[in-house]
Amino acid sequence: MMKIPDNPHGGRTLIVDGQDPRAYQKPSEALKEAEERDQIFVKPGMYEDKVFVAERPIFLIGAGRDAVQIYSRRGGPLYLQQVKTGRISGITFRYVGSDQHSAMNLLDSTCVVTQCRAKEGILSGVVIYGPSSRPTFVDNEVCDNRESGIFVFAGAQPRVADNICRNNHHFGIAVRDAGSRPELVRNHCCENMLSGILLFHHAEAFLMDNRCAGNMHWGMVITPDASATPGADQLVNSNVFYPNPRGTILVTDSPLAEIGR
Structure with a gap:
């Protein structure tokens, strides 16, 4: 029998199990009845669902990203808006539609997402955006x-730390816009169709112990108006940007020229 994890927040644990008629059949059904300190545990299975949470905590724990999949045909399967606290772990989020959506959307949120998987987004797999968006996104694929x-x-x-970003059509990790300043630590960006990391359009980032190897073009691409810490002369000493066919780091005004943008 599968052990139900303890709820460290003091509330109830609501069970989602598509094979048990006594349990909630979808994560969204449990979320509708969950109170602020309640935890939702998702048992193994594939669930066609959309998890949308705004302006409230979320504690959504899956039995493991290889065992639990939440997928959606209409819109991304996970959308968080102004979620100030919470934790999501142990789930694969998969977008299987044809419109322009991502697998995970994190807008102005500060929760933790860990040990999950995001795949098959028509846009990027995970989008993290908004000036109040400071989530901890660690140990995901x-x-x-x-x-x-x-x-x-x-x-x-x-x-953004300890993630594996592989086999994406553009970059493993991309950062854009003034005011965007992620911490990028110990991420492994490999087998991406362009390069490992892109920093562009006035973006900033702290980069340490990342590994960008085996991508189709460069280890990292950066525009002159973007800023990395440590500086360009130290980046190659604090990160690994090889081997990649075209080299380690490219500084260019046209980082998206290869895809016609």
Whole structure:
């Protein structure tokens, strides 16, 4: 029998199990009845659902990203808006529609997302955006997305650490816009169709111990108006940007020329 995890927040644990008629059949059904300190535990299975949470906590725990999948045909399967506290773990989020959506959307939120998987977004797999967006996004796998793996923009300042970003059509991680300042630490960006990391359009980032290897173009691409810490002369000493066919770091005014933008 599967052990139900304890709820460290003092509330109830609501069970989602598509095979048990006594349990909630979808995560969204449990969320509708969950109170602020309640935890939702999702048992193994595939759930066609959309998890939308705004201006309230979320504690959504899956039995493991290889065992639990939430997928959606209409819109992304996970959308968080102004979620100031919470934790999501142990779930694969998969977008299977044809419109322009991501697998995970984190707008102006500061919760923790860990040990999850985001895949097959028509846009980037994970979008983290908004000036109040400071989530902790750690130990996730972001793969097989039609644009970049993780896209940080519009002033977001997340901690992005220990993630695997592989086999995305553009970049493993992309950061755009003035005010966007993520911490990028120990991420592994590999087998992406362009380059490992892109920093552009006035973005800033702290980069340490990232590994960008085995991508189709460069280890990292940066525009002259973007800023990295440590500086360009130290980046190659604090991160690994090889081997990649075209080299380690490219500084260019046209980082998206290869895709006609």
